[in-house]
Amino acid sequence: MSYKSTTVVHGGLDAAELHAAGVNPKDALDFSASLNPLGAPPGVRNAIAKADIANYPDRRSTTLVDALSKQLSVPRDCILPGNGSSELIHLFAQAYIRPGDAFCLFTPTFGEYEGACNAAGGKAVRIKAREADGFMWRSEEATAVIRKSQPKLAFLCNPNNPTGVLVSKLFVESVAKALPDDSLLVLDEAYIAFAEKAWDSLPLARKGRVAIMRSMTKDYGLAGIRLGYLVAAPHVIERLRPHQPSWSVSSVAQAAGVYALSQAGHVGCARREVRTAKDYLAGELRKLGLGVQPSKANFLLVKVGDASDVRARLLKKGMIVRDCASFGLPSYIRIGIRKANDCRRLVASLKEVFPRG
Ligand SMILES: Cc1ncc(COP(=O)(O)O)c(C=O)c1O
Structure with missing residues (x-):
C-alpha cells in the first residue's frame, strides 16, 4: 500500500x-x-507568566475545559482541547481513516485535512465549488458525491478558507444526513468568531454526526502558543483521545486559554x-x-x-x-x-x- x-x-x-x-x-x-x-487580550502575558512550567501540564486541561463548558453551555465530556485545531485534524485522520478509506473535502479549502488523511492512507474525494457560483457548493451535488463515495470523514470549513463562504445550517444538516452511519462531518469553525450573523452550530454536535472544531489561536491571537478545541458527542471524543499525545496542550497554552476566555468583550x-x-x-x-x-x-x-x-x-x-x-x-x-x-x-x-x- x-x-x-x-x-x-x-x-x-x-x-x-x-x-x-x-x-x-x-x-x-x-x-x-x-x-x-x-x-491577544492584554493580560495574557501576565497569565502565562504565572503558569507552572516546572511540572507537566494537566493532561485533561481541567480548568480550561471547565471554562469552555461554562462559556459554551456544553457538557465537559463533549469538549476536547488540542495543540491548535490542527492537532485535532490529525487525530480525526488517525482515529477514522484506514488505508484505502475515502474522505470528502469541500474544495478549495485548508490543506491540512488532506495532508492528515493522506498520511493515514485515505483517498480524497473532492466536492468542488465553482467560481461562477461565488464558490458556494451545490447541495444536491455534494450529497450525491457523499452517497456514492461513502467517506469515513468529511471536512467542511465554515466560513471557508480561502473563499470566505458561510454555508447555512440546512446545508450542513443535509451533508451530515447523506453520510454513512459510522462516519462524521468535521465542521471547522476556525474563523467563525469573526463572522457576522453566524448561526449556532453547537446543537448539531449533540447528535453525534457532526463534530465542531474551533481555533483559540485565531480567536485570541495566540498563534505562537497554539490552542484549539473540539465540541462533539462523548463517543467521538473518546475515539480521538487515545491518539492524542500525552501533555499535548502545554501549561502555558492552558493558562492563556483560561485567561482569554475571561476577557468577554x-x-x-x-x-x-x-x-x-x-x-x-x-x-x-x-x-x-x-x-x-x-x-x-x-x-x-x-x-x-x-x-x-x-x-x-x-x-x-x-x-x-x-x-x-x-x-x-x-x-x-x-x-x-x-x-x-x-x-x-x-x-x-x-x-x-x-x-x-
Ligand atoms: C481552516 C483552518 N482550520 C484550522 C487551522 C489551524 O489553526 P490552529 O492554529 O488552531 O491549529 C487553520 C490555520 O490556518 C485554518 O485556516
Missing part, C-alpha cells in the same frame, strides 16, 4: 524568505495568516474591527479594478491575475499576502484583515503594484 504524501502549504512569516528579500521581520506586515487583528471588539477594516479594504481593492469575493470571514479572496508575481512584489515592500496557488487558485491572493491602519499601508503598496489608468 503506497501512501500519498502531501506537503501542506500555509500562510505566516518565513524568516529565510524575508531575509532573502531584504525585509527585516520586525518591519513586515503579515496579511497571510488570518488572526484576531487586535492580537475581546472577540466582539475584534469582529467590529474586522468589519470596518474589511469594508474599507474591499472598497479600495475594487477601486483598483480587482475582483473581491464577498467574505464572511476575517480575510478577503482577491483576483489579481498572477498571484505569485503580485505576492513577490508586495513582499519586497514588507507586505506578506497568501498566494492561493496551493488551493488551486493561482490567480487569487488571500488577504487577512489586520487593523485599519495596517490595511491603509497595504492599500498604498497595492496602488504601486496596480497603478490606475
